[in-house]
Amino acid sequence: MSKDVSPYRPQPAEIEHEYRRADIDARAAKKAERQVALMFASSALFTVLFVVAFATIDATTVIGLPVFGDVYAFNVAIGVTMGLAIFFIGAGAIHWAKKLMPDVEVEEERHDFGSSAEEKAEIVETFKAGSADSGVMQRPLIRRTLLAALALFPVPLVVLLRDLGPGPGDERFRTMWSQGRRLLTDVSYQPIRPEDVPIGNLINAVPEGLHELEEEVKNLNERAKSVIIVVRIDPDEIVSQQGGTSEEPWDYNGILAYSKVCTHVGCPISLYEQRTHHLLCPCHQSTYDLADSGKVIFGPAARRMPQLGITIDQEGYLVARGDFAEPIGPSFWELS
Amino acid sequence: MTKEITLRKLRGHKHAHLVVITFSLLFVAIIWTALSTQMQTAKAAVSTETSVQFGKSLFAEGCSSCHGLQGEGTTDGPSLIGVGAAAVDFQVSSGRMPMATQGIQAMRKDPVYSEEEIAALAAYVATFGPGPAIPTDEQIDYTGADIGLGGELFRVNCAQCHNFAGQGGALTEGKYAPNIDLATPRQIYEAMITGPQNMPVFSEESLTPDEKRAIIAYIMALREVPNAGGLDLGRYGPVTEGLFAWTFGLGILIALAIWIGIKAK
Incomplete structure (x- = not known):
């Protein structure tokens, strides 16, 4: 990898790897593990609470919450429990990845996007061979009818545009008002x-x-x-x-x-x-x-x-x- | 030689200023007592013909500096000839008049005058020229009125300025249509028949009394309908809701994205 991509930004290989606490301290790793587990367990708990709330809360009960004012208890309960159940799965996964999964820097080579010259030449050869095999150049009748068919193909699409009409005519220039109309x-x-x-x-x-x-x-x-x-x-x-x-x-x-x-x-x-x-x-x-x-x-x-x-x-x-x-x-x- | 007491000598006395101040205070106190007794007597006499007289004195005291001694109007305030009692009751009972300061629009505040004083003022101003009278209790009794019709009429005639939920909105050059949450049925009726400030008039023929009562019933129903939707964001519609979503919704997402992106220690 070339070193002069950006003179100001240190490349990954130049950065000294900084170890996380969980990498060097088994107790910290254990603690992080418990935190992740707690988040997943919380998600499970809120899923259960969601089902309980759905089954037990009366849909018409109104409660007052600070800032939010009067709200339906049912809506708040199922919304909050479902939201937190989803949130804690995601939060646990991210916390797991950040604290415990490997975070060593790796280098990956970047390749050219285009195909190689050999591959390009091969495709041209294949196309020419196919063209010769089909005999399209030797059979002008087929070639011309095919061209005609392709040339006419867009016509239905254009004709369909007619359905956008008919134009409004003088509708935009007149209204219902007339002499003597109350x-x-x-x-x-x-x-x-x-x-x-x-x-x-x-x-x-x-x-x-x-x-x-x-x-x-x-x-x-x-x-x-x-x-x-x-x-x-x-x-x-x-x-x-x-x-x-x-x-x-x-x-x-x-x-x-x-x-x-x-x-x-x-x-x-x-x-x-x-x-x-x-x-x-x-x-x-x-x-x-x-x-x-x-x-x-x-x-x-x-x-x-x-x-x-x-x-x-x-x-x-x-x-x-x-x-x-x-x-x-x-x-x-x-x-x- | 007899001691001659002359004014000149007394004036020179060392306690003279105390005496003068005491007498002055006494004089003011007596006059004030006399005046306030008179005013109380006048208040007690309201609801009779003297209310016009009482209203006249109140008007001269509190209104004439802007509206002129005969209600003819000055450069500071419009003429009140022909505005009627209803306009006075609306403006004064909603606290808009007297204005706290000269401004582009009088705003609602706690009324300055008592009910009796407002009635007297209205009775007096009504003598300037014929105008809409204060609607009676029967006129504004909206029980049994058609709330559905009221809603339709409100959306066609009122909502363009006062918002579909009566929350008010902006007009030109700093003027605004007020929030009508605090308006009483009488004030709503009076506003429609008098057209306060820049509000147009809705005459009794073009919007019949029954239709006006339907509108009042709708406005009252709007207030009573339980709003269990949580934060209504002022019921202003998509503008405030969009602002809320963009600031709080996106703010939370950005905070989470930053949390995901920062390196763990």
């Missing part, structure tokens, strides 16, 4: 009157018909896109909105509806601060100002929160003016 409170699905929404109010809302649709299709896809929050801000404090004219404003006397889906990676957000009009996403702290067109004022979101234009219908309930004017949720490639 806003309903989430969970209780009640229509909302503007006079029931005081300044500072927050309502988590969904489109009318969503609940029935979900019962039918058994999935939450439409909900994931159409959930909105409805807030009321003093009209004097509203700086700007994403659309509407003075005749047909997108708010209704300060009642604003915005998508509830963060434009960063799509977390549903309704952490609304009524005084600052901030809407905060708890996932990555994107913050939107709902009094100012839902623009991003902090965090990683790249697009403003889409606003839903609203008005009231003939019966005086809040309804949408139409669908969102821009796609809700996280951005995607096709979105320019």
Whole structure:
């Protein structure tokens, strides 16, 4: 073994062997032996205790432990006994190896990883002989059909990729919202009157018909896109909105509806601060100002929160003016 | 020659300062006794119309420096016109008002005022303008309310800020949604109808009284459910659990690896 591998690190042969107490003192060796035996015996004891605990402790008994608080006695007992039973087998084995098994330093030569030149030449010879025996070069028909078969082999794998589709089409550009569709409170699905929404109010809302649709299709896809929050801000404090004219404003006397889906990676957000009009996403702290067109004022979101234009219908309930004017949720490639 | 007692002479007397101090102290003591008797009388008279008067004096003393003498608000505190009795009861009974220091958010602490004083303050502030009244015992009686519905409503309307187990969480720029473990049913109801600080309002129409009681029942049930899971790590979810696993779990594994690696003596 070459001596100049590392000039700073002593090689094993240079280190003077340090004898352990158990190597030179028979009493120390005996003591270590007893310690190892005690660990193995402890493991056996805890295994027995595990069985006893499993058989005797009532699974619903709750006991109080310091620091941990209230816990199920059964869970603690079987967990601790099984854990210690396993632990003491391992600990005993390591203690045995460290204290009693031979610990003399040995040197091992390191070999080249590659095969020898003769072996490489032999393999090339074998391959050439096999190739000649198969007659593949003399039988072009077999050779070509085989190549064709191998060339076509990946096709099914590519065709299977089709099953990742069909693509979402315009699904990402539209939601359930449409002109005249009522806003309903989430969970209780009640229509909302503007006079029931005081300044500072927050309502988590969904489109009318969503609940029935979900019962039918058994999935939450439409909900994931159409959930909105409805807030009321003093009209004097509203700086700007994403659309509407003075005749047909997108708010209704300060009642604003915005998508509830963060434009960063799509977390549903309704952490609304009524005084600052901030809407905060708890996932990555994107913050939107709902009094100012839902623009991003902090965090990683790249697009403003889409606003839903609203008005009231003939019966005086809040309804949408139409669908969102821009796609809700996280951005995607096709979105320019 | 008769001894003429003049003020000038007395002032020069060697014990004059003692006399002056004694009289001053006596004067203060008399005034104080008179005032405190008056205040006790006022306290006894609470629950009648005079509570508004009592509330007015308490307000002038403890609230007006920030909220203005007529509750009109100053640069240090918002206007209280139209906030209603419920807002006062919530803020003062939860100790948030009066604030200990001006800060980004008032936090819960032991209330400074007694129940009677809070009632008087609420009655007085309610005279500024119409606002939500303190919910009655019947309004907040959540016995028999639908806990399942309450849980669903809580997760849709409250959990985004207050955490799924009501443990609270961070908001923007140092603000936070508080832990609601100590909030009483009345305070929870008041918080929903008044929208304290940055919490939005949940009006009686958009979240009906029955639904509010269901939410309260759910919050109360959360507290009563025996939590025999041992260390709950604040019920904050994967963040604290991950931190715990990475520090303690990996720490123990590293310690064992070191033990395995060191040479025995």
